[in-house]
Amino acid sequence: MILSLNLDVASGYKSLSQRARVMTEAWVEENLYCPACPSDHLAPERAGRKVVDFTCHDCDEQFQLKSQSHPFGPRVTNSAYEPKIKAIRSGTNPNYLFLRYDPTAYTVRDLFLVPKHFMTPSLVERRRPLSESARRHGWVGSNILIGNLPVDARIEIVKDGRETPKSKVREGWSRFLFLREQTVYSRGWLADVLASIRKLDKEVFSLADVYAFEGELSELHPRNKHIRPKIRQQLQVLRDQGVIEFLGRGRYQIRKA
Numbered sequence: 001m002i003l004s005l006n007l008d009v010a011s012g013y014k015s016l017s018q019r020a021r022v023m024t025e026a027w028v029e030e031n032l033y034c035p036a037c038p039s040d041h042l043a044p045e046r047a048g049r050k051v052v053d054f055t056c057h058d059c060d061e062q063f064q065l066k067s068q069s070h071p072f073g074p075r076v077t078n079s080a081y082e083p084k085i086k087a088i089r090s091g092t093n094p095n096y097l098f099l100r101y102d103p104t105a106y107t108v109r110d111l112f113l114v115p116k117h118f119m120t121p122s123l124v125e126r127r128r129p130l131s132e133s134a135r136r137h138g139w140v141g142s143n144i145l146i147g148n149l150p151v152d153a154r155i156e157i158v159k160d161g162r163e164t165p166k167s168k169v170r171e172g173w174s175r176f177l178f179l180r181e182q183t184v185y186s187r188g189w190l191a192d193v194l195a196s197i198r199k200l201d202k203e204v205f206s207l208a209d210v211y212a213f214e215g216e217l218s219e220l221h222p223r224n225k226h227i228r229p230k231i232r233q234q235l236q237v238l239r240d241q242g243v244i245e246f247l248g249r250g251r252y253q254i255r256k257a
């Protein structure tokens with residue numbers, strides 16, 4: 001993988017954002033492999049198809065690219081709200097690639113992937129409708145709350161200008177594929193409980209540690225009145241899927257990938 005961007009492809013473009021888009025898209029096409037299968041190429045989609053930018057022709061996974069020159073914060077602005085929620089519910093939403101480039105050295109600094117199986121409606125924030133004066137007045141956009149995702153949902157492909165081994169990226173992808181077999185509702189619970197566990201930042205943790213997130217979890221799932229049983233249920237699923245181990249007496253351990 002070569003981390004420098006090809007400036008030649010942007011020669012016909014004046015605006016910075018267009019140049020960045022063209023260069024980062026060309027970079028993905030030239031350098032990125034499919035994280036979901038052994039294919040070493042992602043094919044760009046025809047311009048005009050707004051939601052999908054790249055497709056793997058071997059496994060049909062679709063990827064949307066978001067590029068910017070500053071670090072990604074906890075929320076990233078994204079496309080129209082309603083279509084996105086619909087796509088998540090029907091499982092037709094793409095996977096997301098978040099790329100940060102260095103605007104002076106023209107290199108890829110960071111690139112991480114958020115697989116679509118981690119996306120749930122609660123991660124999509126509705127933005128205020130555009131004002132009367134706007135050309136697309138009334139249009140409602142969205143933010144993706146990437147800050148609420150467990151670290152497992154953020155698969156680093158390049159970090160601080162260093163490439164992660166391909167095999168590790170593909171492992172990170174397949175480890176949580178079981179989420180695709182869950183309903184969107186259960187997926188949300190699993191991801192939220194996993195995010196809580198990851199926030200503890202300990203290898204061994206107790207049930208009481210996870211119960212400490214009861215308040216936060218009930219805010220995320222306001223209709224559920226039985227948060228603690230729900231937490232225990234998610235821990236069981238995570239154990240069955242080999243993500244955590246039960247050590248007995250209310251203690252748990254995160255298994256190494």
Ligand SMILES: [Zn+2]
Pocket residue numbers: 034035036037038039056057058059060061
């Ligand atoms: Zn593939």
